[in-house]
Amino acid sequence: xxxxxxxxxxxxxxxxxxxxxxxxxxxxxxxxxxxxxxxxxxxxxxxxxxxxxxxxxxxxxxxxxxxxxxxxxxxxxxxxxxxxxxxxxxxxxxxxxxxxxxxxxxxxxxxxxxxxxxxxxxxxxxxxxxxxxxxxxxxxxxxxxxxxxxxxxxxxxxxxxxxxxxxxxxxxxxxxxxxxxxxxxxxxxxxxxxxxxxxxxxxxxxxxxxxxxxxxxxxxxxxxxxxxxxxxxxxxxxxxxxxxxxxxxxxxxxxxxxxxxxxxxxxxxxxxxxxxxxxxxxxxxxxxxxxxxxx
Numbered sequence: 671x672x673x674x675x676x677x678x679x680x681x682x683x684x685x686x687x688x689x690x691x692x693x694x695x696x697x698x699x700x701x702x703x704x705x706x707x708x709x710x711x712x713x714x715x716x717x718x719x720x721x722x723x724x725x726x727x728x729x730x731x732x733x734x735x736x737x738x739x740x741x742x743x744x745x746x747x748x749x750x751x752x753x754x755x756x757x758x759x760x761x762x763x764x765x766x767x768x769x770x771x772x773x774x775x776x777x778x779x780x781x782x783x784x785x786x787x788x789x790x791x792x793x794x795x796x797x798x799x800x801x802x803x804x805x806x807x808x809x810x811x812x813x814x815x816x817x818x819x820x821x822x823x824x825x826x827x828x829x830x831x832x833x834x835x836x837x838x839x840x841x842x843x844x845x846x847x848x849x850x851x852x853x854x855x856x857x858x859x860x861x862x863x864x865x866x867x868x869x870x871x872x873x874x875x876x877x878x879x880x881x882x883x884x885x886x887x888x889x890x891x892x893x894x895x896x897x898x899x900x901x902x903x904x905x906x907x908x909x910x911x912x913x914x915x916x917x918x919x920x921x922x923x924x925x926x927x928x929x930x931x932x933x934x935x936x937x938x939x940x941x942x943x944x945x946x947x948x949x950x951x952x953x954x955x956x957x958x959x960x961x962x963x964x965x
Contacts, residue, residue, distance in 0.1 A: 705762035706731050716770070717789035719782075723770040724750055726761035727801060733764040735807040735832060735948040736794055738823075740787055742814025742838075742927075744855060745775045745862035753813070759937075765944065766803045768794060772819070776861030780871050783862075787819045791829060809947060811835040811940075813927040814895065818843075821873035821903070827880025833947050835940065836873075837887040837927045840895050841903040844868035855894060877906045883913040885943050887936055889922025915943065 711725040737760055739753035750769040757767035772786035791808060798805035809832050812820030817839020824834020840846050840859075847859050847868065862871075869875050884907060888900040897918060904916045917939055919932045926932050 706764055708758065708761040710758070714793075716793035717786060719773060719786060719789075721771050721773065721786050721789070722750065723768045723790060723793070724754055724757065725801070726754075726757045726767045726769075728761050728764050728766065731764050732766065732802050733948050734804040735809060735944065736766040736798070736801070736803040737768070737944070738787075738790060738794060738808060738810045738820075739767060739769040740772070740810065740812035740816035740819050741769070742812070742816045743774070744858040745783060745815045746858045747774065748815075753816070756811075760941075760944070763941065765948075766801050775858070776864070779864035780862055780866045783815075783819060784822050784871070787823060788829070791823055791831070806830060807832045807948065809833045809835060809944060811837075812839060813837045814839060814924065818871075818873060821884070822871075822876065824882040824884060825873050825876035825878070827878050827882075831882040832950075833883045833885065833943070835885045835887070835943070836900070837936070838889065838892055838895050838924050839873075839886075839899070841872060841874040841899045842868075843872045846895065846899065849896075850894075852894060874903050874906055877903070877910055877912065879910050879912065881907070881910075881912045883947070884915075885940070886914065886916045887919070887926060887939075888917070889919045889924065889926045889932070891921055892924045892926075894924040 706728045709727045709729060711727070713722045714725060715721070716723050737757070739757050741748045741750060741752040750771045753769040757769040761767045768790065770787065770790045773782040791810070794808055795805040810820035810823040812818070812835070814837070817836030818841070820834050821836050821839060821841065823829055824831045843859055843863065847856055850856055886900040886904060888897040890897050900916060904914060907914045919926055922930070922932050926936060
């Protein structure tokens with residue numbers, strides 16, 4: 671397994687991750703009896719496009735951080751049910767967690783999906799007081815196409831997310847379209863973009879010094895969205911000194927957020943990252959700036 675911590679001053683970020691490892695404050699290996707009881711609100715409308723989300727709410731021991739889960743499906747298929755299991759699991763660890771639908775291509779090309787996930791983020795912020803979390807402590811988490819959309823949110827410094835997590839997400843759609851041998855993927859991406867310049871929808875061109883911290887997961891045998899997509903983004907984040915982590919799983923394909931031998935490790939690493947974000951000092955400027963010392 672390859673594990674890379676990329677930032678010019680990454681030791682601050684690394685120490686916080688190590689602190690969480692050592693203290694074992696929260697792990698997904700907790701017994702069922704130790705997990706927090708949750709409630710679920712289903713099919714809440716979050717925007718004027720009548721898109722829906724499911725919300726999982728810890729009944730006690732609620733953390734400051736909320737999670738926004740975004741499903742994959744090549745921008746053309748899928749729904750919130752694909753991420754509901756993860757949302758429930760993390761709610762049992764104290765995180766208010768939302769799993770969302772968004773409009774799908776080709777009927778609704780870019781920027782429909784991106785606008786929807788932004789609306790979902792705005793909905794969470796507007797309801798932070800009601801559900802008792804910090805509106806500045808929201809982490810977007812997505813798989814595959816959802817990873818791309820999570821990065822669209824997190825890399826936009828004006829949205830002020832606490833962090834973004836991409837699992838096997840594309841970062842440069844023009845390169846992916848030009849290089850993929852998969853006809854369906856090429857068709858889906860073209861349907862998603864329609865008349866949009868791929869540059870405008872690609873996370874790699876959004877990176878700035880104000881982008882939120884990022885955690886990238888990828889399999890080194892991903893033949894659908896090559897690991898080079900995450901590596902290229904990691905290198906750009908490093909160049910601009912945006913705190914980030916890159917986890918590359920050996921002999922793993924695109925299915926790393928589906929049931930497979932790597933899923934337990936992925937969830938363990940993700941949990942520790944989220945706890946580290948949750949423990950970050952609210953009095954500092956994080957996440958409105960991405961200086962490593964704010965982590």
